[in-house]
Amino acid sequence: MAIVKCKVCGEEIEETIPKCPRCDSLGPKRGKKIRLILLCVMVVILAFLGLGFYLKMNEVEKPYEEVLKEKLDAKLSQRGLTAMLLLRSRLDNPDSMQLISSIANEDGSVLCFEFTETDVSGKKKKSKAAFVDGELNRTEAGWRLFCVGKSMRPITVKKQPM
Template sequence: MAIVKCKVCGEEIEETILKCPRCDSLGPKRGKRIRLILLCVMVVIVALFGLGYYLQMGEVEKPYEEVLQERLDEKLSQRGLTAALLLRSRLDNPESMKLESAISNQDGSVLCFEFSETDAAGKKKKSKAAFVDGELDRTDAGWKLFCTAKIMRPIRVKSPTL
């Protein structure tokens, strides 16, 4: 067995001893093992962080304008669904309503619908309606005032029943 000096107090001790009898510091081999284990753990942690960073580099974040546009589209879709359900509830034969198109202005305060319905006499007809600031307007004058010759955009109304 080899004799080595304690790194803390300088006492000569055997290499295999666990603690220095003089200062209670860890023995030479045990100290080397702990440092080796800690070094391996640190290398693994750094490698995992590096791998995570490398994998994240491939992800492309959406531009802020695109995120805002998606939120606006979702908001308009929800408003369109609400307005279409309100319109449907006001028809003589609600089950006959088939939505053909839905358009909106940029902020969603005006929603315009073109749809087909069956009236009380059983005759199928095409109709138009404008939903303006929470009020439903089914007149031709309302359609011309709010929906014709305006900057409008199509919206998706997500509902299997419309």
């Protein structure tokens, strides 16, 4: 076995013993192993920190206006779904309703729907309806008053099974 000097006190000791008998410092091989393990752990930690930083740099934050637009779209879609279900419940044959288009004003207080329905006699017809502050208006005059020529935007209404 090889004889080496203790790095702390200089005593000559065998390379394989765990501690120096004179100063109680860790043996030469054990100290190297611990330092090597600590170095590996530090390298792994730095690699994860670097990877996290790199991924964060490539992440694009949405502008505030875009986040607001998405929230408004979700709100209008939910209002549109609620209004469509209410409209559907007021039809003679609710299962025959087929939505053609749906539009709303910016704050969602006016929702306008164009749809086809089958009346009591079995005739398919095109109809229009407007919801103004939660009130249903199926008249042509109401449609022209609230929906025609106004600043409206299309909304997406996801159909729910009945």
